[in-house]
Amino acid sequence: xxxxxxxxxxxxxxxxxxxxxxxxxxxxxxxxxxxxxxxxxxxxxxxxxxxxxxxxxxxxxxxxxxxxxxxxxxxxxxxxxxxxxxxxxxxxxxxxxxxxxxxxxxxxxxxxxx
Amino acid sequence: xxxxxxxxxxxxxxxxxxxxxxxxxxxxxxxxxxxxxxxxxxxxxxxxxxxxxxxxxxxxxxxxxxxxxxxxxxxxxxxxxxxxxxxxxxxxxxxxxxxxxxxxxxxxxxxxxxxxxxxxxxxxxxxxxxxxxxxxxxxxxxxxxxxxxxxxxxxxxxxxxxxxxxxxxxxxxxxxxxxxxxxxxxxxxxxxxxxxxxxxxxxxxxxxxxxxxxxxxxxxxxxxxxxxxxxxxxxxxxxxxxxxxxxxxxxxxxxxxxxxxxxxxxxxxxxxxxxxxxxxxxxxxxxxxxxxxxxxxxxxxxxxxxxxxxxxx
Numbered sequence: 275x276x277x278x279x280x281x282x283x284x285x286x287x288x289x290x291x292x293x294x295x296x297x298x299x300x301x302x303x304x305x306x307x308x309x310x311x312x313x314x315x316x317x318x319x320x321x322x323x324x325x326x327x328x329x330x331x332x333x334x335x336x337x338x339x340x341x342x343x344x345x346x347x348x349x350x351x352x353x354x355x356x357x358x359x360x361x362x363x364x365x366x367x368x369x370x371x372x373x374x375x376x377x378x379x380x381x382x383x384x385x386x387x388x
Numbered sequence: 389x390x391x392x393x394x395x396x397x398x399x400x401x402x403x404x405x406x407x408x409x410x411x412x413x414x415x416x417x418x419x420x421x422x423x424x425x426x427x428x429x430x431x432x433x434x435x436x437x438x439x440x441x442x443x444x445x446x447x448x449x450x451x452x453x454x455x456x457x458x459x460x461x462x463x464x465x466x467x468x469x470x471x472x473x474x475x476x477x478x479x480x481x482x483x484x485x486x487x488x489x490x491x492x493x494x495x496x497x498x499x500x501x502x503x504x505x506x507x508x509x510x511x512x513x514x515x516x517x518x519x520x521x522x523x524x525x526x527x528x529x530x531x532x533x534x535x536x537x538x539x540x541x542x543x544x545x546x547x548x549x550x551x552x553x554x555x556x557x558x559x560x561x562x563x564x565x566x567x568x569x570x571x572x573x574x575x576x577x578x579x580x581x582x583x584x585x586x587x588x589x590x591x592x593x594x595x596x597x598x599x600x601x602x603x604x605x606x607x608x609x610x611x612x613x614x615x616x617x618x619x620x621x622x623x624x625x626x627x628x629x630x631x632x633x634x635x636x637x638x639x640x641x642x643x644x645x646x647x648x649x650x651x652x653x654x655x656x657x658x659x660x661x662x663x664x665x666x667x668x669x670x671x672x673x674x675x676x677x678x679x680x681x682x683x684x685x686x687x688x689x690x691x692x693x694x695x696x697x698x699x700x701x
Binding site: 276277278279280281282283284285286287288289290291292293294295296298299300301302303304305307308309311312315318319320322323324325326327328329330331332333334335336337338340341342343344345347348349350351352353354355356358359360361362363365366369370371372374 | 390391394395398401402405406408409410414417418421424425428431432434435436437439440443444447448451452455456459460462463466467469470471472473474475479480483484486487488490491492494495498499501505506507508509510512513514524525527528529532533536537540543544547548550551554556604606686687690691693694
């Protein structure tokens with residue numbers, strides 16, 4: 275039997291898989307950050323579906339996971355902001371946004387100007 | 389049994405996630421991400437998480453979206469060169485296989501969740517009276533799991549320290565972001581004059597009702613931060629230089645007040661972050677009022693990023 279919680283739980287499972295694929299395969303760091311946020315929202319959604327199943331005592335959902343979710347969303351934003359700042363500094367220093375080993379060699383060799 | 393609206397939402401969300409991952413240019417991926425965040429807000433409403441929905445709309449879609457749009461436009465010129473560095477076909481298939489396996493295992497777990505579901509709702513309902521607040525989520529955030537909220541506030545401060553420490557030496561102690569020069573008679577400047585008073589009232593209202601109804605300091609602080617950013621982006625006010633003493637004091641005020649009340653709890657109520665029952669509500673209010681300016685400033689400053697201008701320019 276499919277319930278609301280299992281529909282969104284399965285949606286969360288699909289999002290986590292999609293995000294993981296993007297995180298591994300995408301060469302652009304900004305797209306990796308986006309993919310990581312998709313994984314994050316999938317994890318939040320899974321937890322939210324579990325919270326919805328925990329309804330009881332006159333509450334429409336278990337408030338403890340929901341409160342942790344609010345904390346999680348805020349922490350995810352601060353981690354994203356830090357990642358973006360690191361990426362922009364990399365771009366400012368090297369003029370590129372590449373994560374490959376060749377780009378790193380070029381940088382340490384000083385052969386590339388910003 | 390299953391609402392067609394929910395099925396439609398799932399289809400749209402998964403479709404947008406595919407677009408975010410596969411879109412050719414980063415800008416359209418970010419635009420899809422913002423729409424995705426707003427649709428997730430509807431899902432949270434379906435899952436009876438109005439507080440989470442407010443947070444997702446304000447932070448997940450709004451602030452994160454604005455942050456990534458800014459980054460995407462600054463990195464636009466590097467995009468073609470980096471996109472050429474595609475991984476080999478073998479790695480792609482491996483990644484696809486791994487991702488599919490993770491999704492399948494999670495799907496099996498979702499369908500095999502225990503019934504009846506374990507829940508802490510009864511424990512919250514039994515103890516919420518001692519906190520003096522009516523919104524169970526606020527009770528969890530500021531009383532039952534106050535340690536999480538304290539650590540979260542500290543994480544925000546650390547993230548900002550991390551962002552600021554990426555400042556190039558020549559711009560240290562400067563102002564974050566680029567100097568904005570919008571047309572003083574344009575639409576942006578007009579909106580930046582008209583909207584903030586309304587936003588201020590809405591933000592403070594959401595903050596205040598959080599004690600008893602959906603809302604709270606994170607959602608309220610995000611709205612206040614958005615109003616502040618609007619004024620900065622319209623060029624009506626400048627971002628503060630990061631070496632200002634008052635600014636730095638405001639950034640640590642919230643966590644310090646929180647820790648202070650926690651230590652007070654050791655003396656008065658016998659444990660860190662324990663509140664004496666008759667003073668629980670006032671203490672929670674003190675923490676929220678101290679955290680509010682800290683959260684507003686940090687959320688805004690995280691979005692503005694590291695300084696990019698020298699001290700006087």
